[in-house]
Amino acid sequence: xxxxxxxxxxxVTETGTPVTLRCHQTENHRYMYWxxxxxxxxxxxxxxxYGVKDTDKGEVSDGYSVSRSKTEDFLxxxxxxxxxxxxxxxxxxxxxxxxxxxxxxxxRLTVT
Amino acid sequence: AQSVTQPDIHITxxxxxxxxxxxxxxxxxxxxxxWYVQSPxxxxxxxxxxxxxxxxxxxxxxxEAEFKRSQxxxxxxKPSVHWSDAAExxxxxxxxxxxxxxxxxxQVFP
Numbered sequence: 051x052x053x054x055x056x057x058x059x060x061x062v063t064e065t066g067t068p069v070t071l072r073c074h075q076t077e078n079h080r081y082m083y084w085x086x087x088x089x090x091x092x093x094x095x096x097x098x099x100y101g102v103k104d105t106d107k108g109e110v111s112d113g114y115s116v117s118r119s120k121t122e123d124f125l126x127x128x129x130x131x132x133x134x135x136x137x138x139x140x141x142x143x144x145x146x147x148x149x150x151x152x153x154x155x156x157x158r159l160t161v162t
Numbered sequence: 163a164q165s166v167t168q169p170d171i172h173i174t175x176x177x178x179x180x181x182x183x184x185x186x187x188x189x190x191x192x193x194x195x196x197w198y199v200q201s202p203x204x205x206x207x208x209x210x211x212x213x214x215x216x217x218x219x220x221x222x223x224x225x226e227a228e229f230k231r232s233q234x235x236x237x238x239x240k241p242s243v244h245w246s247d248a249a250e251x252x253x254x255x256x257x258x259x260x261x262x263x264x265x266x267x268x269q270v271f272p
Contacts, residue, residue, distance in 0.1 A: 092263055092264040092265050093206075098259065100258075144258075149194045149211075149258060149260070150194075150196060150211050152208065156203075156205055
């Protein structure tokens with residue numbers, strides 16, 4: 051399995067609080083991605099990164115920001131959490147050469 | 163518009179029966195095509211991928227998929243299903259960014 055960890059694995063937070071999720075990889079892959087998974091929607095791309103300090107928006111980026119200051123870490127921040135952001139969040143990495151993505155174990159976030 | 167359709171939300175098969183999960187896509191250029199599997203509470207695991215060459219590709223766990231350009235399809239198959247194959251299966255297409263289908267949940271009866 052690709053070396054990808056996500057922290058925390060579970061989090062409950064209140065509406066309006068900031069939340070940061072961390073993705074850490076040991077594969078030195080160039081590309082990193084954040085997705086959210088909701089029933090009936092499959093996986094939807096939130097933000098992605100092609101390298102250090104090189105990030106861009108996905109299809110559901112409103113309310114989320116990201117940062118990548120090191121190759122191995124990709125942070126997802128919910129500036130002010132809302133109940134609609136209750137979801138399971140997955141990080142993925144890709145070497146970028148053949149485009150397969152490898153997924154982390156996920157973070158289950160509940161916003162009350 | 164780019165999209166992936168998995169028409170079957172839920173499929174139930176008996177152990178030992180054959181399986182085919184459908185995937186249709188709409189994409190401007192020739193994309194890479196992938197199938198992933200997700201067990202409950204787990205991340206997604208790559209089963210197989212296709213970009214070019216032989217249109218029948220073999221993957222892990224005894225799965226295979228066939229690319230049919232004329233039908234814009236990339237269906238996943240397995241000749242004999244095992245109880246451990248019960249999971250959710252996702253088709254994805256794209257290159258540096260992937261578009262995922264909404265998934266097909268497979269239930270296996272003994």
